[in-house]
Amino acid sequence: MTRLGFIFYSMIFLASTVMAGKPTVEEENLYNECDKGNGKYSSCTKLIEILSEKCDSGDMIGCADVGYIMGFELGMREASVAPLDKSCKAGIAESCYNLGIFDIMRRGNIERAFSSYVIACERFTDEKKLLKLKSCELRDALEGCLRDSKDRDPVKCARKAYGKIYQKYDENENSTKE
Structure with a gap:
């Protein structure tokens, strides 16, 4: 997992404190023990279980979190599609963005990728320019x-x-760091 990916997930995880209440101490500990997919497997699976329960009970940030962890942190891409799709339909821009990537690069579902990017384009704020x-x-x-x-x-x-x-945005980002 790249540093940028970790930062992106951290933003989503922190957003959950605002939109759905603070993550519990247990969730924070599990995420740290899971070590972004490089740590204790049992911690990763427990975190997925907790976030999946939140998702099933209607917490769309929980859906976004579980989809991101499964797909980008642990490589469980197919399993991540359902929670990403659910939270994208609820208007979570990050989920739409990530779902679009999977649909283009893995699944070839260009129609849904287009729909996802329509939502992401509308829902991202200038804070995430x-x-x-x-x-x-x-x-x-x-x-x-x-x-x-x-x-x-x-x-x-x-x-x-x-x-x-x-590539265009990656090059722009790298040139502004120098």
């Missing part, structure tokens, strides 16, 4: 891929667009 910009550009690029699907493969088009946009 970079993610908002990426989401809006991906939305526009995927719209073009879907519109031109008779002339070209929309999955290849979407993956190419994702690569260009990711």
Whole structure:
């Protein structure tokens, strides 16, 4: 897991303190013991169990957290789709953004990726300007891929667009650090 990925998850986990109440001490300890997917497996599975229960009871931040941990931290990508989809439909921009990545790169579901980026583009605030910009550009690029699907493969088009946009912002981010 990259440092940027850890920072992104931390933002989601911290957002849960505002939107759904503070994470319990147990949740914080489990996350630390899980060590972002590199620690105790039993801690990771217990954390997923707790967050899944929250998700099942309607806590959409819990759904976003469990989807992110499963997909990005532990590599359980297929299992992460359902909670990410549920929280995206509830308007959680980070879940829509992550679901869009899976749909483009793993599943080839360009229609749902487009829908996810429509929501992410609308829901990200200026506090998360970079993610908002990426989401809006991906939305526009995927719209073009879907519109031109008779002339070209929309999955290849979407993956190419994702690569260009990711590289563009990655290069911009690296150049501002220097």
